[in-house]
Amino acid sequence: MKHVVIIGNGISGITAARHIRKRSDHKITVISAETDHFFSRTALMYIYMGHMKFEHTKPYEDWFWIKNKIDLLKDFVRNINFESRELILAETGSLKYDELILALGSKPNMFGWPGQDLKGVQGLYSYQDLVKMEEYTQGIQHAVVVGGGLIGVEMVEMLSSRNIPTTFLVREKSFWDVVLPREESALINRHILAHHIDLRLSTELKEIISDDNGRAEAIITSNGDLIPCQFVGLTAGVSPNIEFLKNSSLETNRGILVNRHLETNHQGVYAIGDCAEFREPFQNRRPIEQVWYTGRMQGEVVAATICDQKTEYKPGIWFNSAKFFDVEYQTYGHVWGELKENESQFYWEHDEGDKCIKFVYDKSDRTLLGINTFGIRLRHEICDQWLKDGKAIEYVIEHLEVANFDPEFFRRHEKDIVNLFNETHPKLAVSFKPKSLFSKIFG
């Protein structure tokens, strides 16, 4: 029985702890300075919006950890002595480990904006950030959110749920266009505007102006506009939370460097989740994957390795999802902001402009490479299988109905999609066979 210490009780660390427990009777200690218990970070926004209370975001009841003998320690790790395998803690002295999992998460990026340390200026990542945001947005007249990514649009939605007029500064020409292709990005621009958000594209933050009490009272944009506001959300991405390890013997770059087995340069020390950086990134994937799903997968893999079943991290077909106000987004495989040399695409958008679907395929052999879908739910298993099997685009269009995951009675668009496909790809034309009424009713 060895003592496995996990720093961080987010999805990666907790998944590792649960799976180590499933596979062994090792002593497990999870250390976090953030909260007593694991909660879903992705749900922080819903607490602010009043959809849930904090306790609803905890996926496991509090007895779960006692019953499964997973010791939770609320403390802050100041330093790690990798030679003596010892952690230096802020409150409870030191702690010895046999194996160590670093699941340290991220922190919001700050790019040295003048005024970024003022009161009422913050990012959004941790529970503490949420508490701060609650405090700083009480009774305010106007807010500004800087940074056109997922957390930015979440923060805008949060503020809008409380009817706080919000200006949304996006550096790029169009929302999240480093990831989203032009059409999809435009769809989200329109949707943000429909929610009465003051969306300002191609606009950067230049400076945050303080009032007499050291609190933000306005910002100045790169266009020289002055926007009075009492709250500024800075959401220009996140980076690994590894400041305290920078001068240690642990090899780091932007994140903690790991091999495909999630091992660091120190034997028995692993890094997973937001803070891990692959020495050899996977094809078509970034060296640091700050996504819920990959954090969970890595937790599972590292648990197997620690329990004597050395396992390589082999992520399957890429997938991700998000929600922009009322528009759900799913992606499978790879859809780049700009088509690559060998790629071609088929795009369908609903007349009302609030739903769309895009297929990217290989020009030469027509193999499906990726799907983006907005406002239409697709079945993960089917998309995964199509991408694995390298199905041709016309096969995918013809069988699209099987992949639909929308609730019963929802308006279906397969017919329109097939029609448009046949119009634009006459040589590949497919037929559309709708389900019979009988099979609609009886499944």
Place this chain on the structure above:
Amino acid sequence: MNIRILRTVGLILFIAGFALFNSSFFLSGFQLSKEILLLETGVEKADLLERYNPELLKKYYSSNFSFISDLEGSFTKVNNEVVSVYGIQASEIHKIIELQLGNAFSIEDLNRVFDTETAIGVYKIQKVKDYGSWLEGREFNNSEELESNLRVVAENIQKYSILQEKGFDRYQIKDLKYRLTSAAAVTPIKEHPGLFLFLTYLLCITGAAFYLLPQTRNSLPGIKNNGIFFNPMKNTGWLGILTGAYLIGFYIFLYYFPEYMTSWILMVDPISFALKGSPAGRFFLYGFIYTLCILVMGVRMLIKYRHSKYQMIRTFSVMFFQTAFAFLIPEILVRLNKPYFDFKNIWPLDYDFFFGNELDKLIDGGGLGIFMLGWGIGLILIGVPVFVYFFGKRWYCSWVCGCGGLAETLGDPYRQLSNKKISAWKVERWMIHSVLVFAVVMTASVLYTYWTGNSEFLGMNSYKIREIYGAWIGAGFAGVIGTGFYPLMGNRVWCRFGCPLAAYLGLVQRFKSRFRITTNGGQCISCGNCSTYCEMGIDVRWYAQRGQNIVRSSCVGCGVCSSVCPRGVLNLENKDEAGRFGNPILIGNDSFKVVE
């Protein structure tokens, strides 16, 4: 800005109508006349009431509380008097014992105890014969034993004969209290029920319309649960607790003290006359308010979930079944002199379906009555299993059922208050299946009595069992707790913990059905919206985050988990039974293969 004004006006109108409705509860005076008394109680009892409480006919009562308390006092006085006149007295019991030889009992001796010349004596002899014939010829060990047996006879006579025939037993009292308050009420509502109906209900409905309809212009379609946990109504704050207390009070009056509600009942008379040609009773009032709640809050539901066709069609369905099947059709049947029948109510939720009087009504109801009987039994034996096999229990619980209909409309603002703990699930399983067993045993005893005429069933009295079931489960659990606890424990307390039909549907759903909630691969982000908004208290996330399908007997298939999921992870589906459990789970990780 305009929208805010409209909504405020709506709220004010609603509160005004609601306040008028509540004040009308106290708005009646009462003047009992001899004519009313004669009509309702008959000459003999009317005279008794007048003799023992002359005030009752003279006095004008300004509140229902004082009038009803005087009425109760009068009934008690009369009852005490008739018991002292017609009851078998202790001295008479002793006299009987003295006459016996060797502690045996002989009916012949009664003539020597009671005066055969007077009507009272004859009555007493007859009663002792009726109730004590089983003692005839019996030998007793000692006089104490005989005495205790005679005492039981005397008590039964008092309980089952004297009060009923000469005074007022509790059923008559209950009935008379309501009929007398209704007839004696002196209130403007009686003269102008239509005006009050218009002022209260129409004001409330108009107010609700002003409050709800502008929402379509105020926000884009989509899940808008903003501020729910900051709202004192929806988070068991002061407003929620107040609403719960009001609902509990309403149900207690409705089921146990309907005589206080006369003003409200009089108010809906015009509608009752229009529909069935006779005055309203308390359950007509209840049905009317119930249907209105489902319709008005159904409109709210339609607006709130206007992005989801599943929710809209489902809401139309519960609005339709309540209005047509539960409210209009049964009342119209009564007007046509046919048996009152709700074609969508199914035993054991419809717990009195097999009660003797109900069966007789159907059997005597001609071809239609027999059809109704067959229809009801068909639903139990064929309808439930077949429909649940194809669609899950949702076909009933969240599409058709009246309790479900109210929960899904009036109760929707409270769905997040159900307890998701595993301990609550444990309590739920014990409780709901116990009620199912209780309902089955109760019905078996009732049918046994119906066929054999014997009221003893497995050492229990079948009349007592059905009475307990009716009062504690039918009224107390389903009504008072079922609805009164909406703002305290969520909108499905009855459906989750008590409904025996839900238990039956659930057993079929769990073990033999094509229905499941499919989890979309590895897409769950454990946010907790699904679990939070599950009215049945299912920890949906527990399954979803593992990639497992959700197959739970309690799931009523409302589909809200799928609606609130921000990642489109959940979908209600009817598909091959084989795929419900045990499939390989897609986690997006090729390092492992995971089987459920």
